[in-house]
Structure formats: structure tokens, C-alpha cells
Amino acid sequence: MTNETFSIGELARATGTKVETIRYYERIGLLPLPARTGGNYRAYARPHLERLGFIRRGRDLGFSLDGVRELLRLSDDRDRPCTEVDRIARAHLAQVERKLADLTMLRGELRQRIDQCRHGTVADCRIIEALAPHA
Amino acid sequence: MTNETFSIGELARATGTKVETIRYYERIGLLPLPARTGGNYRAYARPHLERLGFIRRGRDLGFSLDGVRELLRLSDDRDRPCTEVDRIARAHLAQVERKLADLTMLRGELRQRIDQCRHGTVADCRIIEALAPHA
């Protein structure tokens, strides 16, 4: 039987997570409490490794910790329809798209300000002018 | 002479800022301390209104509070060349562009996952599959 365990440092290296972050995930109940060694070290098993991997990939896809938590919960019930999963992912996508639209607008405005800057003095800088109203 | 003053609530309404946010800006030294009335109410003058307007527009353009602080400092010296202003704005633009690139990638990945979802059970959901490795 395979009953290998991992220290928190090994888990960190294996998943590209900082040790403190792993402890943080534990604290907020995202990662279950691992067994402890005689010297009170955390002893993780394979399921922990997988779960942490799941969390990391979810975060990489931009899901919030609550989103990840929900996805983890849903992924446990293998037989349920994935309607909910789909809904969460779509909601997240919509949010990403909103943010993209916002940032695109922002980029446009910034570019315009910067392009109009004639590199004179602050008194007639278009960037400052855009911020200070009356001048 | 025009020596009108504004209450914090009036300033809030005039600039679309929450009252607490104004007090916060004061606390971190972004907005100068206003005069006080007999009843210890803040009594703002026109320069405060303008300064807060500047801050808000800077924030709307996505500058950090430190960025805004720097821009405010620079805007005081009307005769200096606007090189520094330009540099700050360009650095910010570059950051916005990096974020845009990241989010665009993210959107692509999310769309792909969602498109591949066949709306079956969680067991063969592509979204979950992308997160859990082995399955």
C-alpha cells in the first residue's frame, strides 16, 4: 500500500505554493487538516496534494477562493449534473469580460492623454489637465 | 470674496465619494486637514473640492493612491517639465497592458473549458477535469 506522506515544504514545492499560503488555506478551511508527526509536523497524504493542485489551478484561472471552494464541493459529487459548475464558470467568464472591457477603455484614455502630452511644463501637460478640472 | 465652505457630506455628493472614503484620504495624508466648525464638523473650502476631484479622476484612470499622491505633488510645481508625469502615466499604461494581456489569455482558457462542457455529470465535466489532474 502507498502511504507516503509529504511535509508542508514538499507540498509547497510540488504545487508551486508558498508554505505560508498552504497554512493559510488550512486556516480558512479550504485544505483539510493533515495528520501530524511526533514532532507536530504536518504530514500530508496524496489527496491533500491533489486538492491543493485543484485549488492552485482554480486560482490560476482567476476564480476567487470562494469560487474554488464551491467548485471543490461540487466536484465531490461525481454524479450530479454539472449545471452549477457551468454556471459558476460562466459567471466568472462574464466578470473577466467586464474587467477586460473596463481595462480596454482605460487603456484608450491613457494612451490619448499620453499621446497629447507635448513634453512641456506641468502647467500645460495634458495628463495633469485631465485630472485637474478648471485649469 | 468667496469663502463658502462645504460639509463632508456635500463634498461627498459633489465628487461621488463616500464620506468614509474622504475621511480615509485625510487619514493617509492625501487630503489636507480642513478647518473645523464650532461643533467640530469639517469645513472644506474650494481647494479641497478640487483636490478631491483630482484624486477621484486619478483613481478612475486606475492610478494607485501612491500614483495619485505623486501626480498631485508634481502638479503643484507648474513650471517643471512634465517628464515625470509622463513617466508615471506610461508606467501605468504598461501595467494596464500587462493586465489586459493576462486577462485575454484567461478569457481564452475559460471560454475553451466552457465550450467543451457537454452538460453531463460532474464526473465528465471538462471544467472540473481541467482543475483535477489525474481523473
Add this chain to the structure above:
DNA sequence: ATGGACCCTGTAGCTGCTACAGGGTCAATC
């Protein structure tokens, strides 16, 4: 004098970590 809208200070909460301080453990080396 009473009500309601406004104001005050101070503190704690939010997200998602990160960074200590001040200690304990473990394996290897001298």
C-alpha cells in the same frame, strides 16, 4: 423638547496572501 439628518472618533472587517518574531525538530557532521 423631540425627531431626524447629519456629523464625530475609533476600530474592525473585507481579499488573498506575505512577513515576521520567537520558538521547536531533525539529520548530519565534528
Add this chain to the structure above:
DNA sequence: GATTGACCCTGTAGCAGCTACAGGGTCCAT
């Protein structure tokens, strides 16, 4: 057997940029 050094432990505080109280005071109209 003592010492190093890498690792681990808990607990707390900090970051940005607000936001939300609690527990009071003020001002003005009725």
C-alpha cells in the same frame, strides 16, 4: 554529545483601498 543548518511550529501584524459598524455629538425644523 554538541553544534550547525534546514526545516517546521504558532500567532500576529501588515499590504491596498476602502467599507461598516458602534456609540456618541450637533444642528435645525417642528
